[in-house]
Amino acid sequence: MLADITAALGAIKTGSEIARDMAGALSPDETRAKAPELYGAMAEIQHRLAAMQLAYGALLEERDALAREVEEVRQARMERERYVLHQLPQGGLVYRFKTSRESGAVPHDLCVHCYEGGLKSILQPNGSHLVCPTCKSRLRSKGMAAVATRRGGVCVWTL
Known part of the structure; x- marks a missing residue:
């Protein structure tokens, strides 16, 4: 120039x-x-x-x-600041959503592998495990994952 x-x-x-x-x-x-x-x-x-x-x-x-x-x-x-690394009772690591009243978002956990790769993949309960729908990683959760409860049409899983 x-x-x-x-x-x-x-x-x-x-x-x-x-x-x-x-x-x-x-x-x-x-x-x-x-x-x-x-x-x-x-x-x-x-x-x-x-x-x-x-x-x-x-x-x-x-x-x-x-x-x-x-x-x-x-x-x-x-x-990324909305999530914090959290250790499950069985030792697995997830990124847990920091809940706040004003966010209005449903509490959820993200796959560490996908999260570190720049993807936001919500872990889904499958028996006694949490499964990543993207990379298929499986994490053992405490005992059995609780049955989903419906709140306003959204599934809320408690661990």
Whole structure:
């Protein structure tokens, strides 16, 4: 980008020197002789400015993409802060949702393997185990997983 700016400034300087020479010409023939040079310098200036506009547009797109990426990372960090590593009574580890009254979310546990890989996979009870529907990991829960109770159409599992 700096090279484009330098080249554009050089073309502007050349064009202004040609225009100054034309203004100081003593005859119309001298002015007409310099006109093609001035048109060439103006075309070069336009070319350099167009190149700079394209580069500027690319920089704006890159900035916007980076801003979106930063926002996604911020959102992901906020989402990850909603969970805490928890050890089940049988020794297995899960990421447990930090319950709060204002969140309104149903308490649940996430698979550690999937969570560390950037996925949010809710463990499902299956007999005496919790099973990850994504990676099929099985964790032994205490005895048998309690039967689901229905609250507002949502299954709530207690361990």
